[in-house]
Amino acid sequence: MDCEEDGWVMLSALTHYVYCPRRCALVNLEQEFTENIYTMRGRAVHENVDIESSRQEGYVRVERAMPLWSKRLGLTGKADVVEFRDSVPYPVDYKSGKKGRRTPEAVQLCGQALCLEEMFSVPVPKGALFFHGSRERVEVAFTDDLRRRVETATEAVRKMLSRNEMPPPVNDDRCPNCSLNESCMPSVVANKRSVRQALDALYAPDDDGGAP
Ligand code: SF4
Secondary structure, eight states: OOHHHHTOEEHHHHHHHHHOHHHHHHHHHSOOOOOOHHHHHHHHHHHTTOSOEEEEETTEEEEEEEEEEETTTTEEEEEEEEEEETTEEEEEEEESSOOOOOHHHHHHHHHHHHHHHHHHTSOOOEEEEEETTTTEEEEEEOOHHHHHHHHHHHHHHHHHHHTTOOOOOOOSTTSTTOTTHHHHOHHHHHHHHHHHHHHHHHTOOOTTOOOO
16 A cells, blocks of 8 residues: 555654654655664664564453554554454553653554554544553543544644645754754754744835835
């Protein structure tokens, strides 16, 4: 499946978009991907769950690297782990680092739940983020608000990619930890934009549109 051509949005794009729309565009439109300590840790964690497998652990069937899709949303990707208890799927996403407030990751996890609901025709009320650094599992309830955020972000990503749009940098406290900082150059681009806006304002025509 050619995701870009068919308008499918990757689940991973939701995490990038909710973190910073420009990051999502850099990764998906310009194929920018630079490693930093956070991405290296993330890759190491995912190496353990990236091989498709299925096994029974007591009463729970555990699927790893499970392909997911939602035709309704045009959303696709893979779940690190899906546990099935009494035929109810429970997605678990592996994250490097310690437990913390992770809204972008919670949105992606909820995107996985919406795919699972459509694929198995059952409600998926919750799932979990597993933090490798602190070896903690944090349960996430898929509230109406989170579900709406998935739908809004999916549509926004699709629009941004189809129009080849490159959003301006957020240039805030998200940037120092972003692995794309060097290629994005948030402060340089933001400064250029403010100079351009100042120049535009300076040379804007008078209200009557005429020359001075
Ligand atoms: S450096 Fe900042 S503006 Fe650039 S992609 Fe990363 S978070 Fe976004």
